[in-house]
Amino acid sequence: MSQSYNRGLIEDFSRWREFSAGMWAWIFHKFTGWVLVGYLFTHIAVLSTALSGAAAYTNTIQALESLLVVRILEVGLLAVAVFHILNGLRLLFVDLGVGLEAQDQSFYASLILTGVIVIASVPTFLSGVSI
Amino acid sequence: MSTQVPEQVEDESSAESVSPGKQKRDQKKRERAQRIQEQREAEAAEKARSEDDTYHLKVFRYDPEVPEKQEPRFDDFYVPYKQGMTVLDALMWARDHYDSSLTFRHSCRQAICGSDALFVNGSQRLGCKTQLSDLAEPVRIEPLPHADVVKDLVVDMEHFYDQMEAVEPYFQTNSLPDGELDEQRQTRENREKVKMSTRCIWCSACMSSCNIAAGDNEYLGPAAINKAYRFAMDEREGEDMKQRRLEILEQEHGVWRCQTQFSCTEVCPKDIPLTEHIQELKREAIKNNLKFW
Amino acid sequence: MYEHDVIVVGAGGAGLRAAIAAHEEGADVAIVSKLHPVRSHTGAAEGGINAALREADSWEDHAYDTMKGSDYLADAPAAETLCKDSPKETIKLEHWGMAFSRDDDGRVSQRPFGGLSFPRTTYAGAETGHQLLHTMYEQLVKRGIKVYDEWHVTRLAVSDEERPEDRTCHGIVAYDVQTGKIEGFRARNGVILATGGLGQVYDHTTNAVANTGDGVAMAYRAGVPMEDMEFIQFHPTTLPSTGVLITEGVRGEGGILYNENGERFMFEYGYANNLGELASRDVVSRAELTEVNEGRGIEDEYVHLDMRHLGEERIIDRLENIIHLSEDFEGVNPLDAPMPVKPGQHYAMGGVETDENGETCITGLYAAGECACASVHGGNRLGGNALPELIVFGKRAGHHAAGKDMETAKITTGKVGDYEEAELESPVQLGEVGIGEDVVADGGAAADAGASASGADLVQRAVEDERETIDALLEKEDGIQHAEIRERVQKSMTRNVNVFREEEALKDALRDIREARELYQDVYVGDKSRTFNTDLLQTLETRNILDIAEGITLGALARNEFRGAHWRKEYQERRDEEWLKHTLLSWNDGEPELWYKPVILEGENKTYEPKVRSY
Amino acid sequence: MAERYTSFEPGGRRWLWQRLTAAFLVVVLAFHFFLLHFLNHADEVTFALSQARMEQLTYFSLMILFLITATFHGVNGVYNALVNMGLSGSRKTAVKAILGVASLVLIVQGVRTALAWAGGVPI
Numbered sequence A: 001m002s003q004s005y006n007r008g009l010i011e012d013f014s015r016w017r018e019f020s021a022g023m024w025a026w027i028f029h030k031f032t033g034w035v036l037v038g039y040l041f042t043h044i045a046v047l048s049t050a051l052s053g054a055a056a057y058t059n060t061i062q063a064l065e066s067l068l069v070v071r072i073l074e075v076g077l078l079a080v081a082v083f084h085i086l087n088g089l090r091l092l093f094v095d096l097g098v099g100l101e102a103q104d105q106s107f108y109a110s111l112i113l114t115g116v117i118v119i120a121s122v123p124t125f126l127s128g129v130s131i
Numbered sequence B: 001m002s003t004q005v006p007e008q009v010e011d012e013s014s015a016e017s018v019s020p021g022k023q024k025r026d027q028k029k030r031e032r033a034q035r036i037q038e039q040r041e042a043e044a045a046e047k048a049r050s051e052d053d054t055y056h057l058k059v060f061r062y063d064p065e066v067p068e069k070q071e072p073r074f075d076d077f078y079v080p081y082k083q084g085m086t087v088l089d090a091l092m093w094a095r096d097h098y099d100s101s102l103t104f105r106h107s108c109r110q111a112i113c114g115s116d117a118l119f120v121n122g123s124q125r126l127g128c129k130t131q132l133s134d135l136a137e138p139v140r141i142e143p144l145p146h147a148d149v150v151k152d153l154v155v156d157m158e159h160f161y162d163q164m165e166a167v168e169p170y171f172q173t174n175s176l177p178d179g180e181l182d183e184q185r186q187t188r189e190n191r192e193k194v195k196m197s198t199r200c201i202w203c204s205a206c207m208s209s210c211n212i213a214a215g216d217n218e219y220l221g222p223a224a225i226n227k228a229y230r231f232a233m234d235e236r237e238g239e240d241m242k243q244r245r246l247e248i249l250e251q252e253h254g255v256w257r258c259q260t261q262f263s264c265t266e267v268c269p270k271d272i273p274l275t276e277h278i279q280e281l282k283r284e285a286i287k288n289n290l291k292f293w
Numbered sequence C: 001m002y003e004h005d006v007i008v009v010g011a012g013g014a015g016l017r018a019a020i021a022a023h024e025e026g027a028d029v030a031i032v033s034k035l036h037p038v039r040s041h042t043g044a045a046e047g048g049i050n051a052a053l054r055e056a057d058s059w060e061d062h063a064y065d066t067m068k069g070s071d072y073l074a075d076a077p078a079a080e081t082l083c084k085d086s087p088k089e090t091i092k093l094e095h096w097g098m099a100f101s102r103d104d105d106g107r108v109s110q111r112p113f114g115g116l117s118f119p120r121t122t123y124a125g126a127e128t129g130h131q132l133l134h135t136m137y138e139q140l141v142k143r144g145i146k147v148y149d150e151w152h153v154t155r156l157a158v159s160d161e162e163r164p165e166d167r168t169c170h171g172i173v174a175y176d177v178q179t180g181k182i183e184g185f186r187a188r189n190g191v192i193l194a195t196g197g198l199g200q201v202y203d204h205t206t207n208a209v210a211n212t213g214d215g216v217a218m219a220y221r222a223g224v225p226m227e228d229m230e231f232i233q234f235h236p237t238t239l240p241s242t243g244v245l246i247t248e249g250v251r252g253e254g255g256i257l258y259n260e261n262g263e264r265f266m267f268e269y270g271y272a273n274n275l276g277e278l279a280s281r282d283v284v285s286r287a288e289l290t291e292v293n294e295g296r297g298i299e300d301e302y303v304h305l306d307m308r309h310l311g312e313e314r315i316i317d318r319l320e321n322i323i324h325l326s327e328d329f330e331g332v333n334p335l336d337a338p339m340p341v342k343p344g345q346h347y348a349m350g351g352v353e354t355d356e357n358g359e360t361c362i363t364g365l366y367a368a369g370e371c372a373c374a375s376v377h378g379g380n381r382l383g384g385n386a387l388p389e390l391i392v393f394g395k396r397a398g399h400h401a402a403g404k405d406m407e408t409a410k411i412t413t414g415k416v417g418d419y420e421e422a423e424l425e426s427p428v429q430l431g432e433v434g435i436g437e438d439v440v441a442d443g444g445a446a447a448d449a450g451a452s453a454s455g456a457d458l459v460q461r462a463v464e465d466e467r468e469t470i471d472a473l474l475e476k477e478d479g480i481q482h483a484e485i486r487e488r489v490q491k492s493m494t495r496n497v498n499v500f501r502e503e504e505a506l507k508d509a510l511r512d513i514r515e516a517r518e519l520y521q522d523v524y525v526g527d528k529s530r531t532f533n534t535d536l537l538q539t540l541e542t543r544n545i546l547d548i549a550e551g552i553t554l555g556a557l558a559r560n561e562f563r564g565a566h567w568r569k570e571y572q573e574r575r576d577e578e579w580l581k582h583t584l585l586s587w588n589d590g591e592p593e594l595w596y597k598p599v600i601l602e603g604e605n606k607t608y609e610p611k612v613r614s615y
Numbered sequence D: 001m002a003e004r005y006t007s008f009e010p011g012g013r014r015w016l017w018q019r020l021t022a023a024f025l026v027v028v029l030a031f032h033f034f035l036l037h038f039l040n041h042a043d044e045v046t047f048a049l050s051q052a053r054m055e056q057l058t059y060f061s062l063m064i065l066f067l068i069t070a071t072f073h074g075v076n077g078v079y080n081a082l083v084n085m086g087l088s089g090s091r092k093t094a095v096k097a098i099l100g101v102a103s104l105v106l107i108v109q110g111v112r113t114a115l116a117w118a119g120g121v122p123i
C-alpha cells in the first residue's frame, strides 16, 4: 500500500466527549482500581509503623487522622471504593449475562448510589477532626 | 462553495501533432463540455442556495498524493435536503455536484454490503442507514477511528480482515451425512440462537468503537469473536469442534481482553448483541475448563 | 504480471462458486474483484433459492415453471440444467454451514413464491443472499483461494482473429484501486466473468452502485454477443429515494396502493379487477407508472403503499423488517404513514451469451451469474431463480475452465448453425464515436499483437494499451465529468426504456445515448490522484453503461412484440410465429450488429409448447 | 472424544480469579470499612485496639486472606490493563516480574505487621 495517515492516540482521547456510558464505566473503573491499588500499598506502608512499636503506630495514625486533608482524602477514597465496588458488582452481573440490556442504567445507578453513600457518610468521616 | 482543489494550470503542448480541423472540432467539443459542466455547477450552487433546507456537512479530507490534502483538513459542503436523504446520499450529492475527488466506499445503499461505516457526529454509523434528519448540524463526517486513513473517508481494512480470518471462520464438522441430497438437521432453537450472529456485514464499526481493540492490535475484536460464536454455538459442528473453537478464543488476545465496554453493541448496525455473545463465550470457556478439574 | 490457471472476475455468488469449483478440480485459481467479496450485491437478495428438494416435488415441475415464467424464451437445456442441479447445490450450501431457516423436524424450510407450482423456495429468513454470500466466502477462506480485492478489471486480453469464434482469451487487465497500479493477469486455462447486474444503467434501481455491467460490456467489446438485453425486470415496490426493495409480502399481507387522490387505483382504474394489488410484478409496475404519467402520482413521482390498516401487531409480527427499512432509508414510519413506492429496475435477464457450461464463443472465456445469459430466465425471471443460477452455473463454469470434462453443450454460442442476420434501424449512428479517429477513452476490444503472439505478450500488450488510456484520462485537464454523462443516460433510460416502450421514446433514448457518447469523448477525471481514485473508476464504468444502455434500447426497438417483461406499445401481443428467438448484438469493430438465434424448446424428455402465460 | 485439551489457559484462569476475588472483596471490604470507620471511628484507632482484634484467629486469617486477595486482584488488574494497552514482548515479561515482586513485598510486609500486632501467629 502507499502512504496512509495514522491519526494516533491524541485524537482518540480528544474524543472523550463522544464516549458512551459503557466506556465511561470502563474508564472510571480503571481509574478507581488504580487508586485503590495505590492506596493498598500506602495503607500497608503506614500500618507497618506498627513494626517499630505501639507508640509509633498510634502516634502516626492519630497525627494523620487529625488532619482535615487526610479526612477529606478518606472521603475521596470512600467514593472511589464505593464506586469500584458497585460498578464491580455491575460487571460481575454482566459477566454472568444478567442485565446486559440495562448496562447503561446500572452504570448510572452505580454513580448515583456512590454519590448518596458518600454524602451520607461525610459526617462520620469528618467527626472529631481537630481543625 | 466547496473548497475544491485549485485547478491546475493547463498544459497546452499536449495537443501538438493533431490536424487543425480536428483541433477545431475538439476545441468546440471541449467548449461545449465545459459549458455543460459550468452550468451544472452553477445549478448545483443555485439549488443549494435557493432551498432553505440545506444540510451543512463537514467532511474529513486527506490524500497522500495531492499537496493540498496531505495535511488533513475538513471541507464544508452544503447539500439541498430531500425527504429521506441519508448521509450517504448527501456525500454522493456533494461528490457528483461539487468535488469529484471526494472519496468514500459505498455500494449497496441498503445496509448490507458493509462498505460505508463512517464516523458521523462522533459515532460509528453506516452512511446509507443514517437519516440526515436525525443529526445535528453541521454533520461532521470522518473516516473510522482506530484505522489508518488511505484517502478521505476510506480506511485500510486489512487488519480487520486479518482478525476476521484468524478465527477459522468457516463451518467444519466431522459428521456430514453421506448423501449429497441429505441435509444436516438443526433445531429451530439452535438456528434462532445463532441467527443474530450470522447477520454481521463486516463493516468494522464495532472494532473501530472498541478502546481495547484500539490499544491492543492483536485483540481479535468483537466482530471476529462474534464470527467464532456463530460456529461454536452451531450444533451442526459437533462438540469436538466447539472444543477447538474455544481454544482459539481462549488465547491471550481472545475473549479475555474484552472489558465489556458495550460500545461495539451500541454501534453495530445489524443490532448484534456482541457483548452478550462475548460474555457467553467467556463463560463457556471457563465451564469447559472446569469440567476437567 | 500475475499468472494463474483460472481467473475469476467478480466475487458475488457466481464468482465465489466458480472459484471453489475450479479449486475442487485442482486448478490454481484467483479472484479479481473491484469489491471485497462480502460487499458483493448477492448479499442483498432476500427471498430465497428455488430447489426441488421434497418428495412431492420434482425438477421437471421446476423446469416447467421456469419455462412458463420465461414466456418461452428460455433455452430448455439451460433451464433444465438449472432445475436438475439446484437441489444438490443447495444442499451443498447447507453442508457448508449456511444458516437456512428450519422446519420443526430440523429440515431446511421452503416457502411458496410467485409463479411456482410448489413451495420450493429455500430460504434463510429475509436475508438468503447475505447468508449465501458469506457461507461461500467462508469456503474460499477455508481453501485459501487468492483474492485480489479492490482490483477493478478494465479489459480482457483477447486475441484478434477476424471472427470472434476463433479468438482466445488469455487474461485480463486490472487497476489496483488502492495504489493505482495497472497490471496484467494471465490465465493459463480461462477467465470467468461473474460481474453481476447492470442496474446502474437506470437512475432508479434495486442494484448496487457497483452494478455497472462491466463484464457484459467488456465481453461485448471483445467480440462476445450480448443476448436478450431488452429483458429487464422492474420491481413495483421500491423506495423512491434509494431503490431499496419492499417485499411483495406487504401486498401479500393486504397492503394497499393509493394514488395522490387517495384512490385505490388498481381497482378504480381497472388495472387488475380481480387480483388488485396482488397482480404480477409487471402489471403493478405499469399501473403505478400510468398513474404517475397521468398526473395522479404523488410529487409526480411515486404512489403510496399503505399497510396501517393491518394493525400494529400483525405488522410487527410478520413484516417487522419493513418498518426498519422504511424508517432507515426513507425516513417514514409505516405505522404512522403510508410508504412511498415506485417501480425500480431489478434484474437483467439478458447478458453475455453462454452455453449451459458457462462458455462463450471465445475460447477460454466464460461467464456465470447475472452477467451471463445461458438463457434460463428468457423473457422474465421467476423470483428465487437467480440464486440457484449463481451456484449451478458458477460451478459449471469453474469446472469447465479448470479443464474438467463436461457434457457437450446443447446450446450453441456465436454465429453458428441457423442464425439469422438482421438490420438495425436507428435515427442516429450507433456504436463507437469516430471509429478510426484516435479515441481518447475507448474501452478497447481485442489487443492486436499479431496472430503469432503468445498469451503473455497479448496480456502485456493489453496492459500497455490500458496504461495509455488511463494516463490520457488522468492527464486531461478539462472537459466534462462522468457524473453528468451518467446522469443523462440514466434519466433517459428511465424515461424512455422503462416498463413502457414506445418506438419514438426508444429512438429518443438512442439519440440521448449518442449525445452522451459524444460528450464522453470529452470526459475528464477531476481527481488526479492515483490513490483510491473512485472518480477514475466511475468514469470507466460510465463507458460500460453507455454500451449497455445502447444494447438494451436496440434490443427493445427490434423486438416487435410483448413478451415477458418486454412491453411494446405498438405490439400488444406475444408473437410466437416470429419471435421465438433470441436477440443478439455483436460489436463489429465498434459498431453493433444485430442477429437472431432460435430458442431451444426441446428439453430432455419433452418439448415445452408455448402456452398463454396466465396464473 | 479421547483427546482433550487439558491445560487451563492462563488468560482464562486469571480472568476467573479476578471475578472470584472481586466477589470475595465485596464482602470483606464492606466489613473492613464498616468496622474501621463506622463502628470504630478513624480517629480512635490505636495500636491496642488493633492488637485486640488481631489476636483472634478468625480476624487474623481473614485479614491475611483479605491482603492476599486484594493484592492479587489489584495487581492482576493493573497487569491486565497494561496488556490491554498493547504491552507485549520483553517489556511485558519485565512488567510481570516487577509486579510479581511488588506484590510479594507487599504481602510480606503486611503479614509482618499483622504478626507484630498479634505477637506471633494467634492460636
Ligand SMILES: Cc1cc2nc3c(=O)[nH]c(=O)nc-3n(C[C@H](O)[C@H](O)[C@H](O)COP(=O)(O)OP(=O)(O)OC[C@H]3O[C@@H](n4cnc5c(N)ncnc54)[C@H](O)[C@@H]3O)c2cc1C
Pocket: C009, C010, C011, C012, C013, C014, C015, C032, C033, C034, C035, C036, C037, C039, C040, C041, C042, C043, C044, C045, C046, C047, C048, C049, C050, C128, C129, C151, C152, C153, C154, C194, C195, C196, C197, C206, C207, C208, C210, C211, C214, C215, C245, C346, C347, C368, C369, C370, C371, C383, C384, C385, C386, C387, C388, C390
Ligand atoms: C434487492 C435484490 C433482491 C434479490 N432477491 C433475490 C431472491 O430472493 N432470489 C433470487 O434468486 N435472486 C434475487 N435477486 C437477484 C440476485 O441476487 C442477483 O442476480 C445475484 O446475486 C447476482 O449475483 P452475481 O454473483 O452474478 O453478481 P454480484 O453479486 O453482483 O457480484 C458481482 C461481483 O463482480 C465484481 N465486479 C463487477 N465489476 C467488476 C470489474 N469491472 N472488475 C472486477 N470486479 C468486478 C463485483 O465486485 C462483485 O464482487 C435479488 C437482487 C436484488 C438486487
Ligand code: HEM
Pocket: A029, A030, A031, A032, A033, A034, A036, A037, A040, A084, A085, A086, A087, A088, A089, A091, A092, B258, B259, B260, D018, D019, D022, D023, D025, D026, D027, D029, D030, D070, D071, D073, D074, D075, D076, D077, D078, D080, D081
Ligand atoms: C470490593 C469489591 C471489589 C470489586 C467488586 C471489584 C471488582 C472488580 C472487577 C470485576 C474488576 C475487573 C474489571 C475487568 O476486568 O473488566 C476489577 C478490576 C480492578 N480492581 Fe477491583 N474490585 C473490588 C475491590 C478492589 C480493590 C480493593 C482494589 C485495590 C487493591 C481493586 C483494584 C482493581 C484494579 C487495579 C482493577 C483493574 C482496573 C483496570 O482495568 O485497569 N479492586 N475490580
Ligand code: SF4
Pocket: B199, B200, B201, B202, B203, B204, B205, B206, B207, B222, B223, B226, B267, B268, B269, B270, B271, B272, B274
Ligand atoms: S458485528 Fe456489527 S458492527 Fe461489527 S462488523 Fe459486524 S455488522 Fe459491523
Ligand code: F3S
Pocket: B209, B210, B211, B212, B213, B221, B222, B257, B258, B259, B260, B261, B262, B263, B264, B265, B274, B275, B278
Ligand atoms: S467495545 Fe470492546 S471491550 Fe468488549 S464489549 Fe465491545 S469488545
Ligand code: FES
Pocket: B088, B106, B107, B108, B109, B110, B111, B112, B113, B114, B115, B116, B117, B126, B127, B128, B129
Ligand atoms: S452502502 Fe452498503 S452498507 Fe451502506
